[in-house]
Amino acid sequence: MQSVMRTVRMMEPNQDGRFQCPHEMCSNTFTIRNNIYQHYKASHLGVKVPCRKCDSSFKDYNAMNKHMKTCNGKKVIYFEKNSEIIRNYF
Numbered sequence: 387m388q389s390v391m392r393t394v395r396m397m398e399p400n401q402d403g404r405f406q407c408p409h410e411m412c413s414n415t416f417t418i419r420n421n422i423y424q425h426y427k428a429s430h431l432g433v434k435v436p437c438r439k440c441d442s443s444f445k446d447y448n449a450m451n452k453h454m455k456t457c458n459g460k461k462v463i464y465f466e467k468n469s470e471i472i473r474n475y476f
């Protein structure tokens with residue numbers, strides 16, 4: 387990972403102004419240089435971001451946050467039931 391970070395830091399953008407992933411088998415490109423680190427860790431080093439409510443894990447924080455909004459973890463079900471009770475009560 388250290389050498390990858392150095393490679394990315396020294397990297398020049400291509401003709402389209404994009405940065406290419408330094409992994410030899412990978413052709414992903416990024417408009418923001420720093421996005422390569424997150425992509426590299428998730429796709430080539432297998433680092434996962436776990437959900438705080440359930441057992442799911444995700445390739446990056448964006449995917450995890452997106453999942454969190456619709457996650458059916460115990461807490462979400464509890465609050466959904468609660469608001470239903472309140473609606474029926476009034």
Ligand SMILES: [Zn+2]
Pocket residue numbers: 407408409412413414425426429430
């Ligand atoms: Zn890659």
Ligand SMILES: [Zn+2]
Pocket residue numbers: 437438439440441442453454457458459
């Ligand atoms: Zn979840």
